[in-house]
Amino acid sequence: MELTDLKALTPLLERHGFHFSKAKGQNFLIASWVPERVAEESGADEKAGVLEIGPGVGCLTRELAKRAGKVLALEIDARLMPVLAETVGEYENVTVLNEDVLGADLGSLVGEHFAGLSPAVCANLPYNITSPVLTKLIGSGLFGTITVMIQREVARRVCAGPGTADYGAFGILVDFYYHTRILFDVPPDCFEPRPKVTSSVIRLEKRDRPAADTDEKLFFRLVRAAFNQRRKTLVNALSSGFSGRLEKAQIARCIAACGFSETVRGETLSIREFAALTDEIGRALK
Numbered sequence: 546m547e548l549t550d551l552k553a554l555t556p557l558l559e560r561h562g563f564h565f566s567k568a569k570g571q572n573f574l575i576a577s578w579v580p581e582r583v584a585e586e587s588g589a590d591e592k593a594g595v596l597e598i599g600p601g602v603g604c605l606t607r608e609l610a611k612r613a614g615k616v617l618a619l620e621i622d623a624r625l626m627p628v629l630a631e632t633v634g635e636y637e638n639v640t641v642l643n644e645d646v647l648g649a650d651l652g653s654l655v656g657e658h659f660a661g662l663s664p665a666v667c668a669n670l671p672y673n674i675t676s677p678v679l680t681k682l683i684g685s686g687l688f689g690t691i692t693v694m695i696q697r698e699v700a701r702r703v704c705a706g707p708g709t710a711d712y713g714a715f716g717i718l719v720d721f722y723y724h725t726r727i728l729f730d731v732p733p734d735c736f737e738p739r740p741k742v743t744s745s746v747i748r749l750e751k752r753d754r755p756a757a758d759t760d761e762k763l764f765f766r767l768v769r770a771a772f773n774q775r776r777k778t779l780v781n782a783l784s785s786g787f788s789g790r791l792e793k794a795q796i797a798r799c800i801a802a803c804g805f806s807e808t809v810r811g812e813t814l815s816i817r818e819f820a821a822l823t824d825e826i827g828r829a830l831k
């Protein structure tokens with residue numbers, strides 16, 4: 546059965562009494578080139594254990610099953626379990642669990658299902674939980690590569706560089722641990738139901754070591770403080786962010802010690818520059 550063909554998909558879903566849920570971010574792919582290309586770009590091979598989030602009716606799951614050593618698919622919607630039993634049940638290297646990725650213990654799942662394999666992620670993510678899912682996947686430190694389809698605007702934020710409107714704390718978090726790349730766009734007419742926005746497929750490849758050698762907790766505190774009030778100068782944004790712990794004059798000295806102008810804004814600083822400032826602020830806090 547061609548899962549991306551509406552003529553096959555519609556009767557399949559009707560037979561199982563399934564209706565799309567907007568709250569669960571259900572937009573299923575109906576263009577066969579997309580799951581094929583996403584699976585191919587993920588680089589999954591027989592040495593890979595691939596975690597798929599939200600298999601839907603299983604079109605991407607099938608493409609991954611053909612390439613990967615093992616596929617573990619987590620689907621929150623219990624109504625899709627009998628559908629998936631029908632569409633991907635024949636693949637011995639696929640396990641589908643009725644589980645919410647945000648509540649899942651990823652370390653245990655990877656240990657249990659991917660022994661001897663290199664863990665990776667490949668998914669068409671539900672749009673409403675893109676940031677918490679990516680934050681969880683990255684924070685787990687478990688996955689060598691993460692290839693996901695997300696909204697184009699979010700993809701731009703993940704992959705943005707300093708000085709651009711899209712640059713922010715979320716992109717810096719991803720970039721700190723992973724090399725980021727936008728691969729290609731997917732138009733709304735490739736989905737049922739049709740979303741309002743264009744999607745992009747991005748690929749994240751884990752860095753051998755984080756982008757900067759610094760106190761990570763303090764680094765992210767500083768980055769968040771800088772972007773919480775991104776239109777303010779850095780010295781003012783950090784004065785609010787570190788109020789009660791550092792005087793404005795101390796922050797100004799740290800900024801000057803890094804060689805930045807006193808009117809610099811956080812949105813123009815690279816990761817390395819934020820890391821240099823983290824080291825200065827860390828010394829001032831002692």
Ligand code: SAM
Pocket residue numbers: 569570571572573574598599600601602603604605619620621622644645646647669670671672674
């Ligand atoms: N992979 C399918 C495709 O490409 O056609 C479906 C993708 S659809 C954008 C997102 C899928 O994620 C849906 O099947 C939805 O039920 C599922 N989902 C939503 N929230 C989830 C969660 N928290 N954990 C696991 N799956 C979730």
